[in-house]
Amino acid sequence: MTVSTAITDIGSLITNDPSLTSADNPLGLVRDAAVVIEGDRVVWTGATSKAPPTDNRVDAGGRALLPGFVDSHAHLVFAGDRGPEFAARMSGRPYSAGGIRTTVAATRAASDAELDGNLARLIAEARRQGTTTVETKSGYGLTVEDEARALRIAAERTPETTYLGAHVVAPEYAGDPAGYVDLVTGPMLDACAPYARWVDVFCERGAFDGDQARAVLDAGRARGLTPRVHANQLGHGPGVLLAVELGAASADHCTYLTDADVDALASGDTVATLLPGAEFSTRATYPDARRLLDAGATVALSTDCNPGSSFTTSMPFCIAVAVREMGMSPDEAVRAATYGGARALRRTDVGTVAPGSRADLHLIDAPSHIHLAYRPGVPLTAAVWQAGALVSADGAAV
Secondary structure (H helix, E strand, C coil), X not given: CCCEEEEEEEEEECCCCCCCCCCCCCCCCEEEEEEEEECCEEEEEEEHHHCCCCCEEEECCCCEEEECEEECCECCCCCCCCXXXXXXXXXXXXXXXXXXXHHHHHHHHCCHHHHHHHHHHHHHHHHCCCXXXXXXXXCCCCCHHHXXXXXXXXXXXXXXXXXXXXXXXXXXXXXCHHHHHHHHHCHHHHHHHHHCXXXXXXXXXXXXXXXXXXXXXXXXXXXXXEECEEECCCCCCCHHHHHHHCCCCEEEECCCCCHHHHHHHHHCCCEEEECHHHHHHHCCCCCCHHHHHHHCCCEEECCCEECCCECCCCHHHHHHHHHHHCCCCHHHHHHHHHHHHHHHCCCCCCCCCCCCCECCEEEECCCCCCHHHHCCCCCCEXXXXXXXXXXXECCCCC
16 A cells, blocks of 8 residues: 655745746745655645645645755765875865876775775765765776676666766776777676666866767767766866767766857757866866856756765755855756756656656755755755655654
């Protein structure tokens, strides 16, 4: 028997429901609202006064309810600590792609249990802050065996797994990058494809150039994986245009963009995924979200959680930084962290609160979503439902 639950007395409900959104109401916001869950789905939304009878009721106490955050870019399968590197960077050493190799050594040396334990801990940490959908990549093994085991471990925790053998050139191939690309597009891809939904490449100086990136993405597409691209983080380059050309779900970072890059993102289906935690942690230039939004591009916000350049699982933190530093309004940042992330994963069942959507809900201890940026650093999450189950609560929430 399916149990129904009504969450009532919601002060403001962010739905992202296309039937409710408009220029004047971009979040599909409903006040004095209720949501009804049956099983793992939302089956009804509307005014509290019109809520149908249910088996259970939860009083939200006038607080705000949002879709669970959708973190569409993270690197969670790793071992080791790079705190000293962060401290050195804060003392003036610039960030480059080379630090990844430090994590590669630690990850290769770790057991499966150690990698899975760290992954589970980070996913739980994110969930306590309202994140209910997480993408994670390989990329810290860089051997056939280690990349495949990273994705095998990740696939037990999330369906959103990305093959990133092309993170940097493996140290064993330092003098033979072409040989490493052959490995990534051949035996490594064969071993990893059964555990992955996506294929990604770090198209950047110090990593892979445009031709190498194209070879990796084409090979992944031939095996049924959909492209994503680390693009234009450290400087201008071919990553964004390549992502759009190949129908990538997202181009991620998008810090250094030409007018042609912006036009391509605005006219195509590729989402511009912005990762403010990386700029915060490397003292780098923030991407100009305002420029992308004004051009009509779809924007997502994600954490880029990784041990080197953005060691945070906090989507509320990323929302606050995006509003403060990237030209986004609170409405735009919250939409990017929910609906935008879902678009970047080509998901229609998450990032919204509407009949038929998965019941991933985030109750915050505030009257409005604006407080996520207005009160930076404050733990506002009161309760989290994932697929209809209450998975986190502050003790006073429900």
